[in-house]
Amino acid sequence: MTGRYRSVPHAAMAASYCQGTIRGMDATSFNSEHAAGRLRKAMKGLGTDEHQIIKVLTEHNNAQRQEIKDKYKSCFGTDLIEDLKGELAGHFESLCLYLLMPARYFDAFCLKNAMKRLGTKESHIIDILVSRSNMEIQDIKTVYKELFQADLEEDIKSEVSGDFQRVLVGLVQGKRSVEQMVEDAAAKADMEDVYNGGEGLRFATEEDVFNKVLVTRSIPHLRKVFELYKEYAGKDIEGAIIGEMSGDTQKAFLAIVNYVKDPLKFFAKCLFESMDGKGTDDERLMQLVVSHSEVDLQDVAEVYEKEYKSSLAQHIREDTSGDYRKLLLQLTQSGESQGVAGQKKESS
Structure with a gap:
């Protein structure tokens, strides 16, 4: 597969052409x-x-x-x-093995890996659950049960709690609407519910309202809700989430909003975060590169360079080493750079 048209619920725009590396x-x-x-x-x-x-x-x-x-x-x-x-050994060994896992097997493995260590890797879980389609999530749950003889939802419940748990459990249901038509009245009603459940409340935020809308509504519908929210409140919905929530719940809701608005920009940010700050989060970096290498990594890399004024490849060179670095760089280059005969980028 050299790329694919991704449906509206799984991309920034209808019929946007996404190119893997x-x-x-x-x-x-x-x-x-x-x-x-x-x-x-x-x-x-x-x-x-x-x-x-x-x-x-x-x-x-x-x-x-x-x-x-x-x-x-x-x-x-x-x-x-x-x-x-x-x-082999180290991150190079891990990356080679990850490349030999089928896609949904790899998703299930990454979710288990994020929960089995000392301290749950919340960002790793969010990256996957926010961005997979309903069908992909159902497949992940099936594979997860086969591989680990455990229920993904129950494992999540055992690892996290409170409002953050409710967001993840909602996402794991894989029940987001795929309706492409947007009813203005319904979008306006959701916008008002979200405003009244957050900034419109005098004391406590009603996270359940945010959860219901952000987790279950279709992508086109949410874009309309966000547009109406800005007109009504005078600021983006991200501002309300930051002002009304904190911790992992805030991160999860912001991830949903950012993904809905622009998936490529969202994934570029995830990659940047994996190499930013104190030390590289190699597991997150590998998870993102492997998952997107055949889908949209070339597009993500282009957005990455625009957003962060440095290429994805350059950041990988600075933050990794050895054969691990060589393999990551090869995975992030386009097919033309890899020298794979006859694999030219298709036009939309």
């Missing part, structure tokens, strides 16, 4: 047995050819990597994942 081999060039052989050769004998491993993983898309993984086992009688674990 990993294109994969065309049907006539793809040979899973040959690719599996290259990986075997890279790990056989003394020393490991990390450069060759990077080339194979980035020349192929996720679907092709699954075929390569299967072919490797049938040809060599050993598991590719286990062989990589035996040869």
Whole structure:
């Protein structure tokens, strides 16, 4: 897949063309047995050819990597994942293994990973749940149960509490409206409910009102609500959320608003945050790069440079090192830069 038109509920504008950085081999060039052989050769004998491993993983898309993984086992009688674990280490090993996970498997893994360590990684959970479609969320829940013999909603409830828990539980239902038509009267009513539940209240904010509207309403409807809110209140809805809420609840609601307004800008911000401040959040960085490499990472990188006056690649060079850095950089370059034959960007 070289990119895709993303429907309005999952993108900034209807029929916006999103371009990934990993294109994969065309049907006539793809040979899973040959690719599996290259990986075997890279790990056989003394020393490991990390450069060759990077080339194979980035020349192929996720679907092709699954075929390569299967072919490797049938040809060599050993598991590719286990062989990589035996040869590699650190973030480079993790990133290679992540690239061999199917998309929803990877989402489920990242959610579990964010909750199993000392201290829940709230931003990792928000990044996924805010941006996945209803169908993708249902698939994630199914895979999560199969992989971990646990219920995603119950695990979330055991990790977080209060209003933040209610936001995440609402998102995990995967019940956002996909209605594309916007009724002005309904949007106005929601705008008034949100205003009266926040700034319009004298004492306490009614987070349930924000939750109901931001978690369940369609993307076009929410854009209209935000537009009306600014006209009515004289400021963006983000200002109300910042003024009325705090902590992870505030972060979750702001993430929903930012995603609804401009997904590419939202993901650029997430990437920036993963490398900003004290130390790099490598798990979040890998989660974002892997998840978007075949969908819209080229577009996100372009927005990133406009927003932060430095390229995504430059920040990766400054914040990472070694083969891990090399693989990240290869994943964030366009297909043309990767030298994948015949993979030119399609026009919309």
